[in-house]
Amino acid sequence: MLKICVCVSGGGTNLQAIMDAIDNGTIRNAEIVRVISNNKSAFALERAKNHQIDAVAVSPKDFETREQFNDALLQAVKEKNPDLIVLAGFLVVIPEKMIAEYRGKIINIHPSLIPSFCGTGYYGLKVHEAALTRGVKVTGATVHYVDEGTDTGPIILQKAVEVLPGDTPKVLQQRVMEQAEWKILPQAIDMIANQ
Ligand code: GAR
Numbered sequence: 401m402l403k404i405c406v407c408v409s410g411g412g413t414n415l416q417a418i419m420d421a422i423d424n425g426t427i428r429n430a431e432i433v434r435v436i437s438n439n440k441s442a443f444a445l446e447r448a449k450n451h452q453i454d455a456v457a458v459s460p461k462d463f464e465t466r467e468q469f470n471d472a473l474l475q476a477v478k479e480k481n482p483d484l485i486v487l488a489g490f491l492v493v494i495p496e497k498m499i500a501e502y503r504g505k506i507i508n509i510h511p512s513l514i515p516s517f518c519g520t521g522y523y524g525l526k527v528h529e530a531a532l533t534r535g536v537k538v539t540g541a542t543v544h545y546v547d548e549g550t551d552t553g554p555i556i557l558q559k560a561v562e563v564l565p566g567d568t569p570k571v572l573q574q575r576v577m578e579q580a581e582w583k584i585l586p587q588a589i590d591m592i593a594n595q
Contacts, residue, residue, distance in 0.1 A: 407490035412444025414488035421586035470495035518551035541580035
């Protein structure tokens with residue numbers, strides 16, 4: 401049984417997709433052992449608790465230095481000894497120590513077809529704003545391994561999504577989530593748990 405730690409910052413719809421996929425058998429041989437949020441008021445924490453999953457907040461606001469926060473974050477992960485760390489809308493730069501300690505065991509979902517609209521500054525709605533400004537006709541989502549760079553690690557899965565006339569960033573974000581993110585993130589976890 402693959403033990404997963406899911407890191408979140410906001411609404412947690414990708415977390416919900418993972419929990420649902422475990423419940424309905426789309427993800428086999430995996431369990432979530434902890435959900436960690438850097439944001440105490442993230443709705444994702446409620447989603448975890450509603451599912452009887454251990455959920456903790458580790459906020460940078462509670463620490464004097466970034467290093468202390470990074471250590472606390474790593475500690476919160478290590479306590480559960482996970483086999484896989486899933487960044488599901490986690491808007492924190494992963495400490496190098498964690499990347500080194502969990503090399504090849506951290507995956508991230510990004511809401512574009514990498515290498516488009518990725519890297520520093522591209523997160524959440526900003527990604528979709530940039531895609532609409534550039535006028536691309538196809539966008540999508542990517543699941544990739546995490547290395548020291550921002551969105552530079554090996555790609556595991558990608559799925560394309562059409563951009564439609566009249567799309568706003570929010571409308572496009574919702575379509576990318578429904579048609580791509582909520583499918584390929586569970587699919588990638590199932591692949592890793594059963595390889
Ligand atoms: C998702 O669209 C995810 O791809 C994105 O944040 C959103 C979180 O939504 N992640 C990034 O932009 C990472 N660079 P959620 O909290 O509802 O899952």
